[in-house]
Amino acid sequence: MIVRIMGEGQVELADSHFTELNKLDDELLAEMQSGDEEGFRRTLGALLEAVRRMGTPLPDDSLEPSELILPSPDASLEDVREMLSDDGLIPEV
Numbered sequence: 860m861i862v863r864i865m866g867e868g869q870v871e872l873a874d875s876h877f878t879e880l881n882k883l884d885d886e887l888l889a890e891m892q893s894g895d896e897e898g899f900r901r902t903l904g905a906l907l908e909a910v911r912r913m914g915t916p917l918p919d920d921s922l923e924p925s926e927l928i929l930p931s932p933d934a935s936l937e938d939v940r941e942m943l944s945d946d947g948l949i950p951e952v
């Protein structure tokens with residue numbers, strides 16, 4: 860799956876990594892619902908770092924369609940709330 864982190868670029872992720880990413884996504888969703896800004900910041904950073912660590916970066920000049928778009932590390936709780944679906948940021952794979 861091709862994933863874009865806003866403001867950073869794209870990475871390709873194997874479907875096998877989505878179990879771990881969905882756990883972080885569930886944490887992020889719970890923190891957003893409770894208004895836990897500190898937890899939200901920490902978990903968003905962990906989620907994006909996991910995507911960077913597990914993904915293979917695509918070249919900067921690559922124009923692949925992104926199947927998943929994640930917020931930038933400095934996105935606000937409100938910005939991310941607008942990006943959510945019923946399942947969070949990351950769909951069940």
